[in-house]
Amino acid sequence: MNFDLTEEQTLIQDTARQFATEVLAPQAAELDTTANPEILKSHLQQLAELGFMGLNIHSDFGGAEAGSLAFSLAITELARGCASTAVSVSVSNMVAEVIQAIGTEQQKQNYLPKLCSGEYYGGSFCLTETEAGSDPAAMKTRAVKDGDAWVLNGTKVWISTAALAGVYVVWAVTDPEAPKGKGISCFLVPAGTPGLAVGKPEEKMGQKGSGTHEVTFTDCRIPLDALMGEENQGFKIAVTELAGGRIGIASLALGVAGAALDYARDYLLERKQFGRPLADFQGLQWMLAEHATEMEAARLLTLQAAALKEAGKPFAAQASMAKLMATEKGNQACYAALQMLGANGYMKEYPLERYARDIRVTSIYEGTSEIQKLILARHLLA
Template structure:
């Protein structure tokens, strides 16, 4: 197996790393404390101009067309600088992929250039509901056909970037009598549509600069042309895109953890106790060895999943394995980074405190670790 990156993939990674170091990392602490929307939107606009908002979108629609491996590399590097910016980038790319995969030509020509160019600062993925998180097939939001329109009613929870998303991909039940998961359709809903109501942002433990909102639909009328793909066949679209999204979140977690461990390693090399640098103590050396080995294993799992996706091969099991391992090990790494800094690690002046809060959600969104185990086991049983 060839683990070398192509020249294009290396360029994407280098560009993302430079942007994270120069633009994201210097402002990450302020974004965490104040949620400064001006800084965040400026970052997102610059990323769009660099081609990072449509990494897998076709060039004909303004996308970069660099593939899933480059996407994983980019999210990983951006997360080292600012997790809030990285998750916005990841979700926006997911929406672009959905539109490209199932949208008709008119929909692709209308929405993809706006997402890729940054005309829309972000895009929203409206799947989760209060009673349908790990079980999205149990959603209650409905879309009822009324002549040349659909009327949406219901609500979606924990929607990333809802406040500044230009367009939402929304899943709703269109056939209440169909078997669970079979009567669901997928729609495009523009921000500002009458009846679409965005609630105030949630107050979160981490990734604070990334807005997370409830999105409600109250007799929200959308044109019938907003339907993507075939009616009642939208749920399989969501399942497919969630698998790709898991590569993004696994990559994000890996980036956060690498940044935390790199900071801790440097701290150990400079901080002295008992008359010598902390890094001379074998217990701490072993801790470094264990965590960096975990993160390297996570990187390889993510690259395998991204490579399979890029080749058009089945990748759901590998994506869930990568997401499960990367996010769990990233949490361990961030907490170990705090431990290595001792009391300083618990103080917000030092970035590992923020990184530990930012990484915590990665084992929950885009499918909890428990859901990943269900997916992995299901795929293993299929192979019998």
């Protein structure tokens, strides 16, 4: 197995690392504290100019056409600087990919160049509902044909970057009589459509700079050609795209945990107790070694999933493994890094408490760790 990156992949990784170091990291604490959308908008526009808002999108639509592996590398590096920005980039790339995968040529022409160029700050993925999170097939949002339009009614929750999105990919029930999960369709709804309303940002524990909102559709009329893919076949699209999204979240967790462990390592080398650097104490050495090893294993799982996706091979099980490993071990790594700093790790003056808050949700969104285990068990027992 060849672990060498291509010249293009190395360039993308290096560019993302430089941007994270020079732009994202210096503003991450302020974005976390203020949730100022202007800071996030500036980040996203600059990243669009660098080609990061359409990493796996064809160049005909303004994308970088760099592939899934480059996407994973980029998200990891961006997350080292700012998880809020990284998750916004990940979700928007996910929206662009689903449009590229199943959209009509006109839909691709209408939306992909705007997502890739930064004309849209991003896109939103509207699947989850209050009683349809881990079980998205239980959604209640309806889409009914009325003459030359579809009429949407329902509410989606926990929608990332909804207030900044230029377009929403929305799932709704189009055949309520069909078996569960069989009568769901997928639609494109541009921002500003009458009947579409974005609620106030949720008060979150972490990733505060990336707004998470309720999105409500009230007699929201969209043209018949807003349908993406085949009518009543939208659920399998969602399942496929969620698998790709899990690579993004695994990559994000790698970045946050990596930043935490690096900060803890530097602290151990500089801080002294009992007249010696903390790095001299075997207990702390072993703690650092253990978590670094676990995150390296998670990194390899994540890159494997990305490489399989890029090669057009089945990757869903590997993506679930990667997300499960990266997010669970990433959470543990961040808490261990915080512990290594002692009381300082608990203080906002240091970034460890933010890393610990930012990474916590990675084992929840895009499918909880428990759902990943369910997916993997079904795969192994099939």
